[in-house]
Amino acid sequence: MGLLSQQYDDGNIVLTSVEGVLNWARLCSLWQMSFGLACCAIEMMAASASHNDIMRFGVLPRPSPRQCDVMIVAGTVTLKMATRVKRLYEQMAEPRYVVSMGSCSNCGGPYWEHGYHVLKGVDRVVPVDVYIPGCPPRPEALLEGWMRLQEKVRDFTIVKEK
Amino acid sequence: MGKTHEEICTYLSELFPDAGLEYDDAVPCINVPPALIREIALQVRDDAELAFDTLMCLSGVDFGDGTLGVVYHLDSMSLRQKLTLKVTIPVAEACVPTVERVWRIAEWHEREAYDLVGIVFQGHGDLRRILLPEDWEGHPLRKDYQVQEFYNGMKVPY
Amino acid sequence: MTENLDVLRQGIASGRLKTDELVLNMGPQHPSTHGVLRLELVLDGEIVVKIIPSMGYLHRCFEKHAEAMTYPQVVPYTDRMDYLAAMNNNHGYALAVERLLGIEVPERVEYIRVIMAELQRIASHLVAIGTFGMDVGAFTPFLYCFRDREYILDIFERTCGARLLYNYIWVGGLSHDVHDGFERDVADFIRKFRPTVTEVNNLLNYNKIFIERTAHVGVLPADVAVSYGCSGPMLRGSGVDWDLRRDDPYSIYDRFDWNVIVGDGAAGTLGDCWDRHMVRVGEMEESCRIIEQALESFPAAGDIAEAIPKRIRPPKGEIYTRVENPRGELGYYLISDGSANPFRLKVRGPSFVNLSVIDEISRGHLIADLVAILGSIDIVLGEVDR
Numbered sequence: 001m002g003l004l005s006q007q008y009d010d011g012n013i014v015l016t017s018v019e020g021v022l023n024w025a026r027l028c029s030l031w032q033m034s035f036g037l038a039c040c041a042i043e044m045m046a047a048s049a050s051h052n053d054i055m056r057f058g059v060l061p062r063p064s065p066r067q068c069d070v071m072i073v074a075g076t077v078t079l080k081m082a083t084r085v086k087r088l089y090e091q092m093a094e095p096r097y098v099v100s101m102g103s104c105s106n107c108g109g110p111y112w113e114h115g116y117h118v119l120k121g122v123d124r125v126v127p128v129d130v131y132i133p134g135c136p137p138r139p140e141a142l143l144e145g146w147m148r149l150q151e152k153v154r155d156f157t158i159v160k161e162k
Numbered sequence: 163m164g165k166t167h168e169e170i171c172t173y174l175s176e177l178f179p180d181a182g183l184e185y186d187d188a189v190p191c192i193n194v195p196p197a198l199i200r201e202i203a204l205q206v207r208d209d210a211e212l213a214f215d216t217l218m219c220l221s222g223v224d225f226g227d228g229t230l231g232v233v234y235h236l237d238s239m240s241l242r243q244k245l246t247l248k249v250t251i252p253v254a255e256a257c258v259p260t261v262e263r264v265w266r267i268a269e270w271h272e273r274e275a276y277d278l279v280g281i282v283f284q285g286h287g288d289l290r291r292i293l294l295p296e297d298w299e300g301h302p303l304r305k306d307y308q309v310q311e312f313y314n315g316m317k318v319p320y
Numbered sequence: 321m322t323e324n325l326d327v328l329r330q331g332i333a334s335g336r337l338k339t340d341e342l343v344l345n346m347g348p349q350h351p352s353t354h355g356v357l358r359l360e361l362v363l364d365g366e367i368v369v370k371i372i373p374s375m376g377y378l379h380r381c382f383e384k385h386a387e388a389m390t391y392p393q394v395v396p397y398t399d400r401m402d403y404l405a406a407m408n409n410n411h412g413y414a415l416a417v418e419r420l421l422g423i424e425v426p427e428r429v430e431y432i433r434v435i436m437a438e439l440q441r442i443a444s445h446l447v448a449i450g451t452f453g454m455d456v457g458a459f460t461p462f463l464y465c466f467r468d469r470e471y472i473l474d475i476f477e478r479t480c481g482a483r484l485l486y487n488y489i490w491v492g493g494l495s496h497d498v499h500d501g502f503e504r505d506v507a508d509f510i511r512k513f514r515p516t517v518t519e520v521n522n523l524l525n526y527n528k529i530f531i532e533r534t535a536h537v538g539v540l541p542a543d544v545a546v547s548y549g550c551s552g553p554m555l556r557g558s559g560v561d562w563d564l565r566r567d568d569p570y571s572i573y574d575r576f577d578w579n580v581i582v583g584d585g586a587a588g589t590l591g592d593c594w595d596r597h598m599v600r601v602g603e604m605e606e607s608c609r610i611i612e613q614a615l616e617s618f619p620a621a622g623d624i625a626e627a628i629p630k631r632i633r634p635p636k637g638e639i640y641t642r643v644e645n646p647r648g649e650l651g652y653y654l655i656s657d658g659s660a661n662p663f664r665l666k667v668r669g670p671s672f673v674n675l676s677v678i679d680e681i682s683r684g685h686l687i688a689d690l691v692a693i694l695g696s697i698d699i700v701l702g703e704v705d706r
């Protein structure tokens with residue numbers, strides 16, 4: 001019945017830990033919450049369109065936070081929006097990840113000094129896993145950030161502290 | 163080409179002899195007393211010789227010398243002419259009659275001027291903040307604006 | 321669809337169908353609000369009774385920044401207002417300051433500016449068309465549109481190094497000259513791009529489902545459009561023949577021969593979503609024509625900046641300048657007090673103005689049509705909220 005109940009002689013068998021399989025499965029199907037905030041969201045869209053095709057990483061945009069693993073905060077988080085971002089994050093199921101895309105959500109970006117209505121970094125309201133610098137980051141940078149996130153997922157363990 | 167500001171000002175002064183309309187050559191624009199802006203707006207929209215059917219822009223300005231202003235940029239698509247009207251008011255009584263029902267778009271522009279500069283438009287149907295949250299303190303485009311330290315528990319300055 | 325809707329409406333009007341009003345919140349993270357727009361919908365069953373838009377979720381204080389920056393420093397912030405049409409925003413701002421300074425820019429600069437602005441217009445319309453298709457349920461055109469948009473971004477990137485926000489058109493000139501082979505690249509692009517319009521026509525615009533979803537929906541009569549100050553494809557879709565490039569000419573647009581595309585109600589009623597959409601499709605072809613003509617008389621060499629002092633201090637005064645952005649009339653109201661920073665810079669964003677009409681044109685439609693209407697207005701929240 002189990003994974004290894006067949007015969008071994010066709011060579012198509014991999015031995016691994018449960019954790020390894022689970023993490024591998026998870027990192028290949030990280031679903032993304034599809035909402036964009038500002039200019040960076042256009043580059044996020046470009047990353048999912050024809051030239052860069054982020055879907056080959058198993059990324060599927062979902063409109064509901066309850067079906068998502070990753071929230072990409074793409075753009076300027078204003079004070080009016082910050083409470084909403086926080087609420088969306090809270091609605092996601094664990095384990096959940098946050099990618100902060102662009103200078104604005106990293107630290108306020110070009111608006112850090114005179115932007116009276118701009119939150120100076122989304123990490124002031126939600127914990128961030130990967131920061132992607134740039135204004136806007138190129139789609140390639142988003143892909144790189146995504147691979148960093150996958151590395152993080154690969155090392156995740158529920159069994160014991162490493 | 164349509165009429166110049168000077169011609170329009172002369173024309174309007176004949177219709178409103180006591181209004182004290184002033185033609186300002188430097189900008190150019192016509193200075194209108196606040197109480198009359200609604201009547202003048204209706205006039206310039208409906209008069210066949212003026213026909214200013216669009217309000218291109220309505221801006222609230224803080225002149226920094228104790229006065230605020232509302233500037234109306236008008237355009238006539240049919241007659242190809244433009245007009246700038248200006249209303250100046252003291253900060254202490256920042257009140258101007260609304261032109262919301264003259265040009266429909268004025269509704270949002272006036273809400274914005276109220277939000278960012280703090281000019282109250284009398285008779286406006288729905289004068290709420292449009293960009294900033296309802297519970298924001300102050301009007302950011304005033305020259306003496308001091309940003310608040312915290313909003314909703316989040317630090318505002320860097 | 322429409323017959324069912326009529327039955328519903330009759331039922332409600334005659335009182336035979338008892339209904340209650342319901343308030344539904346849409347946004348600010350709804351995937352089809354094109355950013356962070358929030359709409360409070362008052363619904364009667366599935367029929368929209370009233371819409372209360374609430375914006376400001378992307379208010380990034382542009383006007384305050386402009387007062388704190390010097391004139392050249394404002395340019396990158398103008399990029400970030402309408403981030404789908406950064407070149408056009410740069411252009412409008414540069415024109416406003418130049419008119420205040422009273423300077424003319426060299427011929428070659430004007431040509432490059434026009435070519436860049438028109439390429440940007442095509443890129444922006446491609447996003448509008450692609451996302452509009454996606455809003456009404458067609459995913460494939462989105463991929464086709466973004467594919468061609470990337471070719472334009474490649475040209476921009478070769479010239480100024482950035483894909484989205486360029487900071488390219490400066491006051492008095494350009495940040496730097498175009499790259500070698502620029503003309504060849506642009507001509508190549510135009511040749512590659514022309515078939516896309518046919519492709520999109522076949523895939524989307526004359527698709528029966530698409531027409532059913534967009535024709536007769538969100539009809540905007542011309543007089544309402546004018547009173548609300550709508551501009552760009554919104555206004556032209558309603559049959560008003562008005563384009564600032566022709567009617568209030570700036571730069572060198574008066575040298576070229578092109579047509580203003582106006583909606584004609586071919587699939588439904590004049591001024592419906594389909595008309596607005598088709599104006600955008602038609603404008604891409606017209607932009608190609610402008611670019612081709614500009615390439616023919618493109619000056620091979622020349623200055624790319626007017627000699628102006630490093631610290632720009634326009635004389636005391638004020639000016640209102642407007643240009644035709646892909647979304648409509650982009651106006652800059654600039655007051656100078658003679659110092660190095662603008663005293664006040666107010667922006668009249670076409671998206672802001674166009675969005676204000678949504679309540680008026682959505683009443684009585686189904687909630688699913690609202691998504692089509694919103695897509696056809698083509699807003700960019702960065703410019704609505706600034």
Ligand code: SF4
Nearest residue numbers: 039075102103104135
């Ligand atoms: S980081 Fe730059 S590109 Fe991204 S949202 Fe901020 S201003 Fe826009």
